[in-house]
Amino acid sequence: MRDSKANNKGKVDFHGIFDALPTPFLVLSPDCRIVTANQAFLDTTMRRGEELIGRSIFDAFPGQAEGESALRASLNKVVETGEADFMPVTRYDIPRPAEVGGGFEERHWRPINTPMPGRDGRVAFIIHRVEDVTDSVMERRADRAALRVSEEISRLIIESATEYAIFSMDLNGVVNTWNSGAQNLLGYEDFEIIGRSGILIFTPEDRARGAPEEEMRNALQQGRADDERWHMRRDGSRFWATGMLMPLRNDEGEVEGYFKILRDRTGQRQVEEAEAHRTRRLEILTTVAADLLGTRSPEEAMPGLFRAMNQDLAVDAMLSFNCDEEAGVMRLATSAGIPGDVVVEADDLCGKAFATRKMAYASGLGNSQDPSLAFARSIGLDAYACYPMIANGRLLGALSFGTRSRAGFSDEDLAFFGTLTQYVTVVRERRRVEQALRTSESRLRLAIDAGRMAVWESELATDTISSSPELNRLLGLPEDARPSTEEIRKRYYPGDRDKLLETAKAALESGESYAEAEFRVVWPDGSVHWLLLRAELEGDEAGRPARAVGVALDITERKKEEERRRLLTHELNHRVKNTLAAMQALASQSFRNARSLDEARESFLERLTAMAGAHDILTRESWEGAELRDIAAIAAHRFGAGARVRLSGPRLRLVPRTAIALAMALHELATNAVKYGALRTEHGEVALTWSIAQRGGEQRLLMRWEEQGGPPVVAPARRGFGSRLIESGLSRELGGEVRILFAPEGIVCLVDAPVPAAEEQPVQ
Amino acid sequence: MMSVSPLRVLVVEDEMMVILDLEDMLEELGHVVAGVATRIDQALDLARSGSFDLAVLDINVAGEVSFPVAILLQQRGVPVIFASGYDAQVLPEEFRRHGLLQKPFRTAALQRSIQEQGAGDRNRTESVAVSPARAAFPRVPGDDHEH
Numbered sequence: 039m040r041d042s043k044a045n046n047k048g049k050v051d052f053h054g055i056f057d058a059l060p061t062p063f064l065v066l067s068p069d070c071r072i073v074t075a076n077q078a079f080l081d082t083t084m085r086r087g088e089e090l091i092g093r094s095i096f097d098a099f100p101g102q103a104e105g106e107s108a109l110r111a112s113l114n115k116v117v118e119t120g121e122a123d124f125m126p127v128t129r130y131d132i133p134r135p136a137e138v139g140g141g142f143e144e145r146h147w148r149p150i151n152t153p154m155p156g157r158d159g160r161v162a163f164i165i166h167r168v169e170d171v172t173d174s175v176m177e178r179r180a181d182r183a184a185l186r187v188s189e190e191i192s193r194l195i196i197e198s199a200t201e202y203a204i205f206s207m208d209l210n211g212v213v214n215t216w217n218s219g220a221q222n223l224l225g226y227e228d229f230e231i232i233g234r235s236g237i238l239i240f241t242p243e244d245r246a247r248g249a250p251e252e253e254m255r256n257a258l259q260q261g262r263a264d265d266e267r268w269h270m271r272r273d274g275s276r277f278w279a280t281g282m283l284m285p286l287r288n289d290e291g292e293v294e295g296y297f298k299i300l301r302d303r304t305g306q307r308q309v310e311e312a313e314a315h316r317t318r319r320l321e322i323l324t325t326v327a328a329d330l331l332g333t334r335s336p337e338e339a340m341p342g343l344f345r346a347m348n349q350d351l352a353v354d355a356m357l358s359f360n361c362d363e364e365a366g367v368m369r370l371a372t373s374a375g376i377p378g379d380v381v382v383e384a385d386d387l388c389g390k391a392f393a394t395r396k397m398a399y400a401s402g403l404g405n406s407q408d409p410s411l412a413f414a415r416s417i418g419l420d421a422y423a424c425y426p427m428i429a430n431g432r433l434l435g436a437l438s439f440g441t442r443s444r445a446g447f448s449d450e451d452l453a454f455f456g457t458l459t460q461y462v463t464v465v466r467e468r469r470r471v472e473q474a475l476r477t478s479e480s481r482l483r484l485a486i487d488a489g490r491m492a493v494w495e496s497e498l499a500t501d502t503i504s505s506s507p508e509l510n511r512l513l514g515l516p517e518d519a520r521p522s523t524e525e526i527r528k529r530y531y532p533g534d535r536d537k538l539l540e541t542a543k544a545a546l547e548s549g550e551s552y553a554e555a556e557f558r559v560v561w562p563d564g565s566v567h568w569l570l571l572r573a574e575l576e577g578d579e580a581g582r583p584a585r586a587v588g589v590a591l592d593i594t595e596r597k598k599e600e601e602r603r604r605l606l607t608h609e610l611n612h613r614v615k616n617t618l619a620a621m622q623a624l625a626s627q628s629f630r631n632a633r634s635l636d637e638a639r640e641s642f643l644e645r646l647t648a649m650a651g652a653h654d655i656l657t658r659e660s661w662e663g664a665e666l667r668d669i670a671a672i673a674a675h676r677f678g679a680g681a682r683v684r685l686s687g688p689r690l691r692l693v694p695r696t697a698i699a700l701a702m703a704l705h706e707l708a709t710n711a712v713k714y715g716a717l718r719t720e721h722g723e724v725a726l727t728w729s730i731a732q733r734g735g736e737q738r739l740l741m742r743w744e745e746q747g748g749p750p751v752v753a754p755a756r757r758g759f760g761s762r763l764i765e766s767g768l769s770r771e772l773g774g775e776v777r778i779l780f781a782p783e784g785i786v787c788l789v790d791a792p793v794p795a796a797e798e799q800p801v802q
Numbered sequence: 803m804m805s806v807s808p809l810r811v812l813v814v815e816d817e818m819m820v821i822l823d824l825e826d827m828l829e830e831l832g833h834v835v836a837g838v839a840t841r842i843d844q845a846l847d848l849a850r851s852g853s854f855d856l857a858v859l860d861i862n863v864a865g866e867v868s869f870p871v872a873i874l875l876q877q878r879g880v881p882v883i884f885a886s887g888y889d890a891q892v893l894p895e896e897f898r899r900h901g902l903l904q905k906p907f908r909t910a911a912l913q914r915s916i917q918e919q920g921a922g923d924r925n926r927t928e929s930v931a932v933s934p935a936r937a938a939f940p941r942v943p944g945d946d947h948e949h
Contacts, residue, residue, distance in 0.1 A: 601867070601894075612862055615887025616817055619906035623823030630826065695864070699818040767818040770840055 225272035386410030401446030514561030673704035687728035716748035745784030
């Protein structure tokens with residue numbers, strides 16, 4: 039015992055240490071029998087020592103075949119090589135004793151098998167050390183699970199984004215993922231394209247010019263590459279799309295591929311194209327209006343018009359008829375796109391248009407047996423529309439449009455033909471009126487000229503001009519004045535004397551003894567007058583003007599008349615351009631002030647319709663004016679709310695410009711009432727009343743728009759385009775005051791202005 | 803580039819929508835609408851009494867031609883731009899050198915026209931003793947906006 043005490047003192051208690059180690063240890067014999075286990079091992083495995091010692095490790099811990107063979111291999115290796123072996127983490131579930139619930143507990147281990155050589159140098163024992171790494175395995179697993187969830191979410195997002203084609207490619211452009219949006223948009227199933235080149239979606243033209251490579255280069259250099267162009271589907275059809283290509287990086291930040299998002303914009307592009315189409319129509323209108331003005335008869339403008347219509351609207355035939363009122367028949371005035379040997383007759387369709395004074399239209403003629411359409415069919419037309427030309431209640435003729443290449447015309451086409459017919463009608467009517475005017479005016483002019491004539495004589499050698507009472511009158515001098523030559527010359531408009539001398543010289547040089555010139559004189563009151571000079575000239579021996587005897591005429595009125603006529607002949611062009619300018623202003627205002635593109639488009643189209651409504655009324659009245667009530671009625675009926683907008687007031691004639699301005703302002707009020715005001719609710723009402731009052735020797739127009747029964751009114755924080763149009767635009771147009779009051783019970787708009795002129799002043 | 807010192811602009815135009823839009827366009831270009839006339843008599847009053855650096859005139863204003871306004875402005879050295887649906891041939895010879903903006907026009911065309919008129923006027927006034935165009939394009943050295 040002493041020895042043993044001495045031993046205890048001198049030697050370390052390895053057995054005690056072995057048991058106290060926190061890491062589980064097992065000591066095995068080379069044939070894998072358990073020699074001993076430390077306390078940590080017993081605790082961890084929830085086993086007792088006597089259950090294990092002396093048994094093979096495989097018997098003591100049976101089961102899990104894969105784990106067993108790996109352990110056997112490791113132990114054999116240790117015995118053979120005499121070197122430690124580090125085993126990978128393995129799962130080995132531990133049976134739970136019945137008293138703690140039984141069953142198995144999931145465990146993960148990292149075993150290390152270390153040889154312990156005996157005296158003979160061979161392996162005597164194997165130290166089997168196991169580290170319980172269950173916790174860290176579980177943690178990693180939770181992380182991975184979380185990652186999988188987020189990946190799954192991304193995948194779902196990408197998959198559900200069916201409006202977008204989203205796919206990825208490797209560095210060589212080979213597709214490796216493909217979402218359902220890509221399937222929809224590009225027509226390839228994922229298995230059809232994964233593994234193939236993404237170049238397939240480029241058009242051949244783009245491939246030829248190296249667009250795919252350039253896009254990848256840009257994506258790498260700039261972090262992303264945007265594009266907007268045509269793409270190809272599997273079936274070869276094309277669509278317009280905007281896209282973005284981005285490099286795809288792995289965890290180390292290296293680029294390992296590309297990521298592409300595409301969005302189909304074909305719809306938007308079609309909208310833009312439709313817009314262009316509309317613009318093109320406006321251009322046709324403008325050109326036609328100018329052509330019509332430049333020609334002597336509307337028929338002369340037909341070939342140019344037909345060319346434009348043929349090119350842009352697939353109109354293949356056009357016919358223009360004149361109404362012979364006396365005979366009560368229509369006669370063909372001109373035609374285009376009809377074979378020369380065809381005898382054109384006004385057929386039943388046109389007859390219907392004449393009788394009803396309304397447009398007549400038939401489509402799908404190729405499949406129709408209708409005998410009344412026989413003529414149109416005989417010249418191969420598939421659709422045919424005839425428009426009567428009516429001005430001031432008189433039927434002037436008709437215009438017809440036909441196509442051979444389309445089954446029918448669209449509503450927009452038909453509306454356009456209607457507008458075009460109106461233009462032609464206006465020009466015809468103007469021409470007729472002007473012709474009548476000219477005849478009566480030329481008679482009048484003779485009388486005017488006769489009273490403003492003076493005979494005069496100029497002695498160029500002595501530089502004197504003889505005066506007469508008539509000449510005094512032409513120069514704005516008192517009748518009894520005796521102006522000196524110098525005083526007469528002073529009356530010449532600067533530079534005009536030289537013009538006179540040149541005319542005289544040129545006449546003499548060419549052997550003419552007669553000269554005629556127009557020149558200006560300035561009266562003492564500063565006003566400028568035009569004189570026409572007709573003179574007999576006598577030259578001296580050198581051919582210089584020596585003496586002139588002639589007649590001077592005051593042609594100021596005629597000059598003014600010419601200017602007026604010059605403006606008149608451009609009148610329609612002017613009106614069309616002004617209308618276009620107003621439409622452009624309407625568009626830019628609508629787009630500038632809107633919150634969204636859709637809103638802008640909607641309010642623009644509505645305003646355009648309001649403007650067109652006013653134009654319709656004015657066209658009906660040959661652009662001479664409109665009744666206030668008719669203008670008010672458009673705004674009242676626009677929203678189908680006619681019965682709830684009560685109109686009352688006397689007859690009042692408005693000039694076209696005022697009519698349009700008022701129509702626009704009322705449209706803004708009505709739109710606001712429908713959206714936010716009285717017409718939004720079921721029982722709300724609007725009263726639009728106007729009267730003419732005498733105040734301070736002046737007639738004033740008092741107008742009142744008053745809403746009732748709508749939701750309580752809240753004054754807007756920001757004054758929109760509508761308010762500006764009404765308060766600033768309309769008040770300026772009327773030269774009066776226009777105010778909007780945001781009364782809680784309903785919006786009130788008040789107009790107090792001079793009664794607008796019934797007609798425009800003539801050009802002075 | 804052109805300096806964008808704000809010009810005081812007189813607008814003579816009878817079309818309500820066009821005025822509203824023209825106001826926006828001029829504002830966008832950094833200029834100020836200093837007067838609007840929708841009739842010739844108003845325009846003549848303004849041209850006589852107001853101070854402007856530029857005028858944009860419609861030709862047919864409520865049925866009257868705006869040429870008398872142009873003559874008056876010309877005498878006062880104010881550059882004039884005609885904006886009209888008429889084409890250049892209705893302009894009497896003496897106005898042909900003024901800009902004619904064909905309606906409808908866009909902001910860029912207006913800007914170009916303003917620049918052309920500005921340049922043309924400066925050349926013209928260099929050859930005469932009185933230089934009304936100095937008033938037309940005021941350079942204000944003491945005017946510091948940085949206050």
